[in-house]
Amino acid sequence: MNYSNQHTDMSVFENLESSVRSYSRSFPTIFERAKGHELWDVNGNSYIDFFAGAGALNYGHNHSDMQERLIEYIQSDGLLHSLDMATGPRAEFLQTFHDVILEPRGMDYKVMFPGPTGTNTVESALKIARKVTGREKVVTFTNAFHGMTIGALSVTGNAFKRHGAGIPLTYSMAMPYDDYMDGFDSLNYLEKMIEDDGSGIDLPAAVILETVQGEGGINAASFEWLKKVEELCQRHGIFLIIDDVQAGCGRTGTFFSFEKAGISPDVICLSKSISGSGLPMAITLIKPDYDQWGPGEHNGTFRGNNLAFVTASEALKYWKSEEFSTSIQKKSEIFQKRLHEFVESYPELEGEVRGRGLMLGIASEKPGLSGQIAERAFAGGLIVETSGPDDEVLKFLPPLIIDEEAITKGLDIIEDSIKAVLGKEEAKV
Amino acid sequence: MNYSNQHTDMSVFENLESSVRSYSRSFPTIFERAKGHELWDVNGNSYIDFFAGAGALNYGHNHSDMQERLIEYIQSDGLLHSLDMATGPRAEFLQTFHDVILEPRGMDYKVMFPGPTGTNTVESALKIARKVTGREKVVTFTNAFHGMTIGALSVTGNAFKRHGAGIPLTYSMAMPYDDYMDGFDSLNYLEKMIEDDGSGIDLPAAVILETVQGEGGINAASFEWLKKVEELCQRHGIFLIIDDVQAGCGRTGTFFSFEKAGISPDVICLSKSISGSGLPMAITLIKPDYDQWGPGEHNGTFRGNNLAFVTASEALKYWKSEEFSTSIQKKSEIFQKRLHEFVESYPELEGEVRGRGLMLGIASEKPGLSGQIAERAFAGGLIVETSGPDDEVLKFLPPLIIDEEAITKGLDIIEDSIKAVLGKEEAKV
């Protein structure tokens, strides 16, 4: 059917959908199609994508090979929905993930399908850490974002989202992330709080963290800090859970975001881009010794989203060589160079460049400024969002497959938007 | 690709997947394709489906119209993943759901997309009830099942699944479901506990319930009981949340399971078959006055699974007339008649027929018996599972589009399995 003829304005959303809707407010148009790093709306406008489905579209929109695989599979009457029964695509994914990702990295993990979303994998990770250790509390960090169900929300920092719980969120202990305050060694502090028997901080079941915090404002922990966190966890029998939902799947330049830190998390959470195509999927990786689940002790209806498995295996082809990883690094450099130029050229931004790989941002100390730039950029044909507790960070998450030309074009729109918002004459948007 | 050539035994699951896997243990074969009410495995065996993806496949597998819509949409480069941005399929679903489901029933609700799974919609329902009432506790019922994330698990009854939380589950107060004990008016009891200022039961934010409990053992509440629960809730300003994830979408004979009870829940949870195709999707219906969310106060990466929206709108065509509903009722009668015959013919079962519509079961007081019948039935070419706290209920959830011939064939397999398990000579399976 031709949806575009049916719906050409936003009224249906305004009238029928809950007030909780958010992105359709920031980007108030109906999107019709998308390919690679580009989207088109029903009015024929095109947009460069610096958003990538909040990190769920690392391989871009509608990759042709994936489309082909999907259509083949549908035409073969393959099972779309299979709970956690055995199907070809599930087997293929397990094998490919093992062969392409785990084995070459010397990683030994069991793969759990916890339900198809990021919050599902986080909940499963917290559950297994608590079950195995017999402890309840979890150390989380300032500006962490782990999900919206009660277990995951409890370890999330954002006050507005926490407030939505309607109940006190407990069992978590918020600690300062790397570089949280100038001149303050947050790791020393965490160590002392955990080791001091008088601190009031109970020995935790787990430490959960993102190596680069996305929603929290593009804060990248140093590899050294990560390594020290791991050592602290090991010393005390605390699970180290890496939530790689947004930073994983190549976003920071390597498949897992923590590879260069040389750490070996006890549990790893993956979702967003793991399906390759933006279809709902999540996995939880658990060290074999800790895979102490009883059959069905955690379950869920949509653990068997076979279309997602089909594209997930296809996406893993990108990781058969070093090439993809290298290309991300190269694009990151180009991107970062330009961002630094912005910060220097426009001191009114009071800006700071943040991030790693293609998970980048400019934090501005001027209240509201980043939001204005994003709004202006959208008008100019670029999709970009803000993050951070006060939406103070302009956040760049382009598809990893974006080409340099599009990066440049997108950043030109950003520069024009900066100029426009700062009131510089030469703004073109 | 041809998955069947790649994976022909269960070893990949045994070696690489977490021990939490469950259905691949009950049904230890690799499924290759499926259509309507039938599945085929890689060894060429066919199976009648009395399971329907635990209720996620009410319209059967791979409905041809839905397949066509999916392929068209993929080929048009339509957005697969869109968070909660505006797209044609999202608009189309909102409009169709309004026109076909809500308006004809005189129902006024805002539609929230809480993330694509049952536990997401339950978590969102609990959150909004708590936020609006300013209270924390929720009344839940014996043998309730609402999901596996901490918020939903707190209101779930099953001890094994609760244990998996690794933390004490609080904020819920378990009350006896309709007919929980012989000669005990559970509603009177609930009423007294809520109204008695000395009971120790705090005034709850909400009562959450399934009108027919699926995982809990196919317990159907009477419409009279449901009506009384609603009255109690209204009298005290308590939210009535109907979790129609499994019982909704026609499973009990009407689109919503509570239509014949004449009640008007404050919040309704739908998932499983709402997408029509088994693709992950969920919605939360909230009375407009209670839709007090701030933008983004609850969010999630996979709120915009457009393939699911495409098939969801297609599936709603079934509800444009009364015909589908009538057919379910008719099949239910056929089905129930035969189940009653089983119970009478095989008193060794110590069986009891339960359920409503095509959500049926035989509870057996003989420990382990239902599981043995299900296992035998699988060997005979039928997929059927058990439920209840002790897996004592043989649970029948055929696709609603199943034909009478298949029902009969499936029930023949059941009867043979019963005979075999009971040691009757004439068993053929």
Place this chain on the structure above:
Amino acid sequence: MNYSNQHTDMSVFENLESSVRSYSRSFPTIFERAKGHELWDVNGNSYIDFFAGAGALNYGHNHSDMQERLIEYIQSDGLLHSLDMATGPRAEFLQTFHDVILEPRGMDYKVMFPGPTGTNTVESALKIARKVTGREKVVTFTNAFHGMTIGALSVTGNAFKRHGAGIPLTYSMAMPYDDYMDGFDSLNYLEKMIEDDGSGIDLPAAVILETVQGEGGINAASFEWLKKVEELCQRHGIFLIIDDVQAGCGRTGTFFSFEKAGISPDVICLSKSISGSGLPMAITLIKPDYDQWGPGEHNGTFRGNNLAFVTASEALKYWKSEEFSTSIQKKSEIFQKRLHEFVESYPELEGEVRGRGLMLGIASEKPGLSGQIAERAFAGGLIVETSGPDDEVLKFLPPLIIDEEAITKGLDIIEDSIKAVLGKEEAKV
């Protein structure tokens, strides 16, 4: 000093004390002295005591022997405050309690001094039950009252008092007390909820109960029910905690309230009348196997109130023979006979006689009536209070040493008050 000259009206309380004060509102006079079952205020009015310090003065006010012991001890420069250091009075109490109470009853318990109040002993009981079982939840009963600190308040039923916590009270599961609803076997229900793996009721660490609920409305559990609760607890490894703070120390006719039920609780809480004189004191009795505390794992500044120990040992002399117990039973019969006459003679009361021993009450279904009778009785020279969730029970807790003449005189005042409140002409008060 002569306090009576200094303070002759209530203004100092009205001006300087918190609004939380309560009994000085019900009994708005300044009490000057008291002896046995009688009190006098600064205006020279005398009052018969049917209240006994809410059960803390079972042996009456200012027992002459106890006064003598106190003065001797003070004059000897004995330690008043000793934490849990060793002192003569502490040793003497331990030995006497063992010799007079525990040994003759064949009871083997360790004595813990948990701090000098009822809520302290309850908190210590809950802690040891949870520590030893490794479980968290506790079954409590409708209309239970166990104290006002968060642990004890969590297992208390009263909504007004629970509300004062300011936080959701969790870890408790409220169950119906014996005879909670007509024709409802509350024990069967409890048993089913605990044994049903789908009930949503987690296996508890403990069941805590009062054998006669004081604050909850003078509800006396049958000995048969108590015995069955004990059996249920033993079958499942659940701690049985008897909170004998109000019903113990002879209040119901035997030293422990549960003696005639033939049960052997795992933990017993005593306070109120344990010091004999109304001085703050509490003990927790723990079966030796469960006395798994580390030194100082629970502590408190006022565990060594030696004046209380001095009178506590003195009070235990009452229990050296059966005489005291017999006298309580006899007075109870006299008391109950008259209460039944009231209920019959004044049907307008819609009254019901409740209780056991000298822990008695008349529950009236007429809202506010019991409070009016108590108020009138105070004007007539009798101190009596109400209890129950709606203050619907006129509660009689005379000192156990009261004589028959005073009982009669007090009950005459009650009868006059009933008449006055019901508008009968012959009322004299």
Place this chain on the structure above:
Amino acid sequence: MNYSNQHTDMSVFENLESSVRSYSRSFPTIFERAKGHELWDVNGNSYIDFFAGAGALNYGHNHSDMQERLIEYIQSDGLLHSLDMATGPRAEFLQTFHDVILEPRGMDYKVMFPGPTGTNTVESALKIARKVTGREKVVTFTNAFHGMTIGALSVTGNAFKRHGAGIPLTYSMAMPYDDYMDGFDSLNYLEKMIEDDGSGIDLPAAVILETVQGEGGINAASFEWLKKVEELCQRHGIFLIIDDVQAGCGRTGTFFSFEKAGISPDVICLSKSISGSGLPMAITLIKPDYDQWGPGEHNGTFRGNNLAFVTASEALKYWKSEEFSTSIQKKSEIFQKRLHEFVESYPELEGEVRGRGLMLGIASEKPGLSGQIAERAFAGGLIVETSGPDDEVLKFLPPLIIDEEAITKGLDIIEDSIKAVLGKEEAKV
């Protein structure tokens, strides 16, 4: 009676009392009498008191005037136990406390009697803060000690004591106390965590703190830090609760420990020495605007310990002039001078002098050393205990009425004990 004849060894405690007993292990003798700063055991040994009932005996043992008042009151048949009914001693205390303590300091507070122990006043403080603010979480500090009931224990730091709860302790957020880590501005950190909407630290109902932490290791917060905490609280509508149970009643040199900090707490907790005599008593001071209790919303059997009121009023006489305060300061200087000499003379102690007023300590980095000194000192005739998470602090809490000669004598015993433990030849003990 003569207790000393009855009990001359520790066997009764070893056989009959719970394993939780602690001080009777550190000080294994039976104490017979005490006067001022001195105690005598049943074997005729005398001890100087540097412990003062853990701060409950600031005015020393058995003050003659207090003894006289107690005996007079007992002989007058005054009510010993009165719940919260009006009595002369209660009125007298309220008036005297107002006239001598509150009014001269320009302080306007309502007085609540929350039950007679420190943990009762802390629980009542937390309750009113939560009730008035409608928030649940409370900021507490490293090494805080507030009590052993669940509410108070939740805001206590000590891991061993927290473990005794048997449930996860929640609703509290532990923050670093003043000077917790070298070169770390703990107040800046607290401020940032509270003001940062992404920190994961929910806006608290209250901050609770001791100005000098007793059990936590004699850590004295600077007045500047206290003032800044107050400012932070006021800026955000957070209750400031000062737990002055141990540091109050003159212990640090002024009646309230915070007077010199110039702060005005919203709620103040007093217990321990408030009765003057070591008899159980506690009060909670609440700013009139926040005194939003309903009558009886918090209650307790032993809120009317009249013997304690009698001596409490007597004790307040010390505060009618500046003299007492001045004398404490002077003794503190003498005491501190000598402690500094110890640290300098015995570098093997690796000692640090801590504290304020007569709440002093020497922290030693040598594991176990402080405990050995205390043990040796007891053998030498001095009662002194250790505190801190690892019992690393030798804690000095002499009665405030101690004379200089006794201070010197006590410190001589300490010095001898240090020498003995360090293996110096000249040790005399």
